Amino acid sequence: MEEVAFFIGAIGALGAAAAVVALKNPFYSVLALVIHLVFLAGIFLLLMAQFLAASLIVVYAGAVMVLYVFVAAYVGGIEEPKWDASPELRVIGPIMAVALFVAISIAVLGSGLAALGTPGPDDIPAGFGTPEAIGHLMMEDFLIAFEAASLLLLVAAVAAIVLAGRRRGDKGSGTEQRKVLVKADEQANAQVAGNGEGA
DSSP, X not given: OHHHHHHHHHHHHHHHXXXXXXXXXXXXXXXXXXXXXXXXXXXXXXXXXXXHHHHIIIIIIIIIHHHHHHHHHHHOXXXXXXXXXXXXXXXXXXXHHHHXXXXXXXXXXXXIGGGTTSOOOSOOOTTTTSHHHHHHIIIIISHHHXXXXXXXXXXXXXXHHHHHHHHHHHHHHXXXXXXHXXXXXXXXXXXXXXXXXXX
């Protein structure tokens, strides 16, 4: 039964991850990422990692996804690509994607499936995967990495706001330029009409 649940969770996680990349609407991509995290949390529950499963649901599927939605709404919608991909890239891209998929599949089939049905390692420490054990690791052994991750999220949020401000400024300057061009065109037309009447 656990094997069936694992494969259901793995297929759901892979399908949702593919939807994140395939969907063009950023909001739908965020929703697909939430579904991916839910399936991933189920896999962690099967591995007896309750803290990681709860963190994925509460932190990532909750708070971080809200931040992603906010950034997607703040930056804006979809724009047309500024350049067209060359025919060579249209051919090489799918080939590289298939090659990467085959390489990952070989790695998984060669190592991951061999562990199914085995009892697993015998030297698992007591309290493995509990909030207490994870807390000791984050606040003692990996404190610098934990703080660096929080700073990285802060920098990403600030960068999104700065990019959105520049984008709005570019749109405003483009609007002003169009107004100046329209006004100059109107003045030129009026001058031509005046010259015609004078003649």
